[in-house]
Amino acid sequence: MNILLTGGAGYVGSACLRYMRQQGHEVVAYDNLTTGHRLAVDGAKLIVGDISDTALLTATLRDMRADAVMHFAAEISVEESVIAPKSHYRNNIYGTMSVLDAIRDANELGWKPAFRGIKPIIETAWKWHRNHPDGYT
Numbered sequence: 001m002n003i004l005l006t007g008g009a010g011y012v013g014s015a016c017l018r019y020m021r022q023q024g025h026e027v028v029a030y031d032n033l034t035t036g037h038r039l040a041v042d043g044a045k046l047i048v049g050d051i052s053d054t055a056l057l058t059a060t061l062r063d064m065r066a067d068a069v070m071h072f073a074a075e076i077s078v079e080e081s082v083i084a085p086k087s088h089y090r091n092n093i094y095g096t097m098s099v100l101d102a103i104r105d106a107n108e109l110g111w112k113p114a115f116r117g118i119k120p121i122i123e124t125a126w127k128w129h130r131n132h133p134d135g136y137t
């Protein structure tokens, strides 16, 4: 499969990237490198971008013909989330919504993931976080 890994230059994302490559998958990392490192992607393709950039994500999904998305881009410091909750909310909640938007947009623009299981997952997640306030958190 062709897999887009947001946060692929981070701690968990880069470990996942290595494992997925070992399993024979094609992987593209998408990361703004705020806490991640270029070297961590280990020679895999890296798109330097922010998950809030829905258009770039959409274009990336289409260009690489992604079959799946694994989303690890986030701000993770518990301490900072208490000091500056707005930044965490923007990045982690709206950022995730942007990733879901990009997947939907890429689908509408004709990107058809080979892995058919992805569509019901997207539809469920999208419906859920739109219709239920709890879904936002």
Ligand SMILES: NC(=O)c1ccc[n+]([C@@H]2O[C@H](COP(=O)([O-])OP(=O)(O)OC[C@H]3O[C@@H](n4cnc5c(N)ncnc54)[C@H](O)[C@@H]3O)[C@@H](O)[C@H]2O)c1
Residues within 6 Å of the ligand: 006, 007, 008, 009, 010, 011, 012, 013, 030, 031, 032, 033, 034, 035, 036, 037, 049, 050, 051, 052, 072, 073, 074, 075, 076, 091, 095
């Ligand atoms: N580290 C752990 O032990 C652990 C355990 C369970 C769950 N998680 C979860 O895994 C995810 C990743 O955590 P981590 O430990 O790898 O953190 P990390 O900081 O090492 O990695 C996050 C990556 O996301 C990138 N990033 C952040 N905001 C971005 C944005 N707006 N656009 C693009 N890239 C962005 C960073 O540059 C970084 O490379 C988080 O959701 C975290 O809660 C981590």
